[in-house]
Amino acid sequence: MLERIRIVLIGTSHPGNIGATARAMHNMGLGDLALVAPRCQPLTSESISRASGADHIVHAAPVVETLEEAVADCTLAVGASARSRTLPWPMITPRALGERLPTELAGSESRVALVFGREDSGLTNAELQRCHAHVHIPTNSDFSSLNLAAAVQVLAYECRLAWLEADSSDAGQEDEPHQPLASHGELEGYFAHLERTLITIGFHDPALPRQLMARLRRFTLRARPERMELNILRGILTATEKSAGGSTPEGGRQRDNRQA
Template sequence: MLDRIRIVLIGTSHPGNIGATARAMHNMGLADLALVAPRCEPLTSESISRASGADHIVHAARLVATLEEAVADCTLAVGASARSRTLPWPMITPRTLGERLPQELSGPDSRVALVFGREDSGLSNTELQRCHAHVHIPTNPGFSSLNLAAAVQVLAYECRLASLEASSDEPAQDEEPQQPLASHEELEHYFAHLERTLVAIGFHDPALPRQLMARLRRFTLRARPERMELNILRGILSATEKCAATPGTDILEASAKERECRNGGTDSSASRSDSER
């Protein structure tokens, strides 16, 4: 389970914090580290020194330009946040996160990303909106500032506890097979498709966006759609786009043609409905 949990650091400015993060990860059995646009040289004598024997994680860390690249293959992304936001997002504690991990990682393609922001400003609102949920460490309200590596250590500890408990549990009997969840990359393609369609039908004006797409993003991420469910939604969007592009098109006729194209021939259910009418 632990090998499918990724620590993502965004815009880290001190190499020592990268090394200390690697040490915290190795203490708890984590090894997958991604660095998004670091503001320092990750591999330095300071980062190696602070890693204290976990420098192999620093050497193996993946450097990417954007958060989307870092979490593209993940089915759950959780952003660490200490601040309240204008648009509230699902908020969980580190303990709740740990309790969710066995279920979240039950599928063979499942992968979880724990996302941490900059030392001085944390994660931006845009970055947090790329996450399914936010995790808040309940620190002393009078002194809530945590060192980056210390925050990673708290969440990594909860991950290890969850892994140890899951390995000691009896395997569940007669459970429904877990359907694969949509990955972050698939969700981002869906959101782009959704916005494009809403613009095409005149429902969304990009010049006056307010918080429409952010609210739709929050709703969708909270629902945790499976890959098949997301494919259905994108099929609906494609049919809607075709209707919008062809004035006077009957929506039922367009949907039938869309199904026929997907099935590679005549849609039997549509034929039966026509004959029954």
Template sequence: MLERLRTVLIGTSHSGNIGGVARAMHNMGLDDLALVAPRGEVIDQESISRASGADHLLHQARVSQTLDEAVADCTLVVGASARSRTLPWPMLSPRELAARLPDECRQEGARIALVFGREDSGLTNDELHRCHAHVHIPTNADFSSLNLAAAVQVVAYECRMAWLEQQASKAGSDHQKAEKPPASEEQRASHADLERYFAHLEQTLTTIGFHDPQKPRQLMARLRRLYLRARPRRIELNILRGILTATNKAVTDKAGPPPRP
């Protein structure tokens, strides 16, 4: 289960914080680190020192320029959020998130991204809207600021505890060992699948006049929240995209060919 978890850091500005995150991950058995547009050095004396023996995670970390690229193959994306947003999103505590992982990881090809934002400003609204859910660490309201590595440590600890409970449960239950993952047609849609769907959906809604990009009224953000909450399977997403394609064709056929110049 822990091998299915990817820690994603966006716009990290201090190499020492990346090293501290690597140490926190290695402590808890996580080894998949992805960096999105880091604002400074990734591997230097400070990051290696703070990693305290976990610097191999720094050397194997994947660096991307966008969040979409970093989590393209992920079936569940959870963003760390320190504050409420104008548009409410499913919110989990680290323990609630960890409790979901055993079932999530039964899915064939499942991969979960734990996304953490910049040290000074966290995740943007656009980045949070790309997440299925948000995880919030219930800190002291009078002093809620957490060091990046400390935040990763808290979430990773809860994930490890869920894994340990799963291991203990498997040891005492033969039927759980015999469980098979769902059939391939029941696989969850990946982040990349969903982003292609959202682009297709927005284009179709604009074509039929339901959506005006100049006056969006949070329409696409609300639709994102709906579909991310629903967690569609790949086969279901293919059906939805087929409907969009048929809708575009019907509108085009009704309008007829464009006038010849």
């Protein structure tokens, strides 16, 4: 289970925090680290020193440009969030996150990403809206900003406890037969298609977004779509586009009302 949990750090500024994150991960049995657009060299003498023997995790960590790339194959992405945002999003505690993991990771294709933001400013709203849920580590309200590696430590600790617990109580859960869930990449493909279609039918104006896409994201992610369900939804979008202005699959017929 633990090998299918990925820690994603976005825009990290301090190599020491990357090294300390690797140490915290390895201590708890996690090994999959991804770095999104780090604002520092990941491998320095300081990061290696703070990794204290876990620098192989930093060596192996892919460096990518966007959150999407880092979580494309993940079936659940949870963003660490310090504060409540204007748009409410499913918010869970670290403990509740741990309790969900055995179920989330029951399928062999499933993979969970825990996403951490910048030392100074955390995750952006756009990044948070790419996550199914947010996890908030309860802190002193007067002094709420945890060190990055400390936050990773707390969540990795909860992952390990959940794993130990699941391992010891391996009794058959009341498992529904699992359909494969849509991956993050498939979901993003769907949201892009949805936005295009809503523009085509005149329902959405990107110049006046009114949080429309954010609300549709939140709704859709809450349902945890299966891959097959997402295929149906994309089929509906394709049919909507064709009906609004494109050509039919049977070919031949053309409508020229794209601009109308």
